[in-house]
Amino acid sequence: MRLRYAAPLALLALGLLIRLGGGLSAAETKEVQIDNYSFTPGTLTVPVGTTVTWTNHDETPHTVVSADTPRSFKSGGLDTDDKFSVTFSKPGSYSYLCTVHPYMTGKIVVK
Amino acid sequence: MTDGMNRRGLLRCGAWAGAGLVWTMSGGVPRSWLLGDASAATEGLTFVQISDTHIGFNKPANPDTKATMSAAVDRIAALSPKPAFLIHTGDITHLSKPEEFDTALEIIKGANAEVHYVPGEHDWLDDGQGFRQRFGQGTKGNGWYSFDAGGVHFIALVNVVNFKAGSLTSLGADQIAWLKDDVSGLSASTPIVVFTHIPMWAVYPKWGWGTADSAEALASLARFGSVTVLNGHIHQVLQKVEGKVTFHTAMSTAYPQPAPGTAAAPGPLKVPADKLRSMLGIREVAYVEGQEALAITDTRLSA
Secondary structure, three states: OHHHHHHHHHHHHOOOOOOOOOOOOOOOEEEEEEEOOEEEOOEEEEOOOOEEEEEEOOOOOEOOEEOOOOOOOEOOOEOOOOEEEEEOOOOEEEEEEEOOEEEEEEEEEEO | OOOOOOHHHHHHHHHHOOOOEEEEEEOOEEEEEEHHHOOOOOOOEEEEEEOOOOEOOOOOOOOOHHHHHHHHHHHHHOOOOOOOOEEEOOOOEOOOOHHHHHHHHHHHHHHOOOEEEOOOHHHOOOOOHHHHHHHOOOOEOOOEEEEEEOOEEEEEOOOOOEOOOOOOEEOOHHHHHHHHHHOOOOOOOOOEEEEOOOOOOOOEHHHOEOEOOHHHHHHOOOOOOOEEEEEOOOOOOEEEEEOOEEEEEOOOOOOOOOOOOOOOOOOOOOOOHHHHHHHOEEEEEEEOOOOOOEEEEEEEOOO
16 A cells, blocks of 8 residues: 555655546645635636635634535534535536625636 | 622622613613613612623633633622523524533523523534524524513524525524514513524624514514613624614623724634723613613623
């Protein structure tokens, strides 16, 4: 096990990124920051397969909950520095909100 | 400080701190005077509002919310006459964690009085599971209820469950229908006290400081001569009078928040440690039958 990971880890340590060709793209990750009761960026457009991670920098807990019914995704209460991740495997537009401060809204567009 | 503290002493302290104004309502006209001059009710019904204890919060704005809640409870325990009961207007906990609820309950036992609760949004992060398990018995819907004490009809409303994107929180049609029914048999001269977490008036909608359908709820109470609405959520004292209805938001025992619109966002306001307790407090409410007025006294923990 250890050997199998050794080479990629070494490459990552050198700052190299390996990308597979033939339509198979490496999983992307994107970040949304929660600061001062707002999501930044408010709208984020990502390719299918992207994992989006929200981080709460406020001293007040927030949630990240999709606005659809039934909910496509729903975090619990995120305390300061807590993170929440969702991998988007289908194209679409996903509106979400903080359910305890519903004027906090955002959107993930998956293409 | 609390040794030998009686009610009169506490009121004097409140006046000393500049927090000691008594508000009364008479025929739709609010009147206030300094506590030293007030013939505040010494008999009749007295109860205490405690709010936004945020047990579990430990950031720089207040690293020890247990200590400040305990200080508030010590104040309450020292009151004379003893209040008939307490109301807690929500945000008992910071993160709805079981141990936070349990710690808060343990601290509040020190007041040695019955406590009537409503949830804050911080108590509903687990969809109300922990709150309902502890406080849901005998309540309707998501935890609303009413009771009578000392000739006053008390109504506990829940406005931290119905959150819709881009909108203020709401009570919801079920709760409003229940409210209408709940007061239908009451005489219009019955004093009404409504208590809930989020303000029932538009304090600052941009920060979510209001309730979308509060006007519908208050319409059911329009025929009553005296309606007092008590809430928490915004961690500061604000009053508003609208016809026969008076609205009062209360201080927190945990941390202050900025005045509406004075910061980029709401949230814990950091103040120098020696100033913190001057921005935290409790509220006493007194009612004497026949006087048609509730006397409201906000007292700072520093007083």
